[in-house]
Amino acid sequence: MITSREDGYELSTDPDRLDVDLVHHWLSTDAFWALGRSRETVQQSVRGSLNFAVYNAAGPQVAYARIVTDWATFAWLCDVYVAPAHRGKGLGTWMAGAVRDHLAPYKLKRVLLSTLDAHELYSKVGFAPLPNPENLMVLNPAQ
Secondary structure, three states: EEEEOOOOOOEOOOEEEEEEEHHHHHHHHHHHOOOOOOOHHHHHHHHHHEEEHHHHHHHEEEEEEEEEEEOOOEEEEEEEEHHHHHHHOOHHHHHHHHHOOOOOOOHHOEEEEOOOOOHHHHHHHOOOOOOOOOOOOOOOOOO
């Protein structure tokens, strides 16, 4: 999937265009939820996910998001990152909307995400607080 905006930004799911070294740098050094994440972990997560990337008109990658899904019932939107120089231009909202639209034909029962501070961004494309958060549990085997 490839789509573009009038301002020259292009969104793509082409795995061959993805700059995994750059994604690793962003996540491991600037994303509070992934600080210190190893290159190997990023590479493995990319291989097991549907990846969305935004490129500026000159070609370099400027944003990233990934989806973990079974394509039948569930998806998890995670690792959404926009490079600092490109923030405030609606790229995060654009990516989240593209994810929503890309997954719509699969009629998944649930698409989840976790955010500390971007609730307003995700609500613009239809995400809402969990109706029954007490139903969810988590297993943290890495701890």
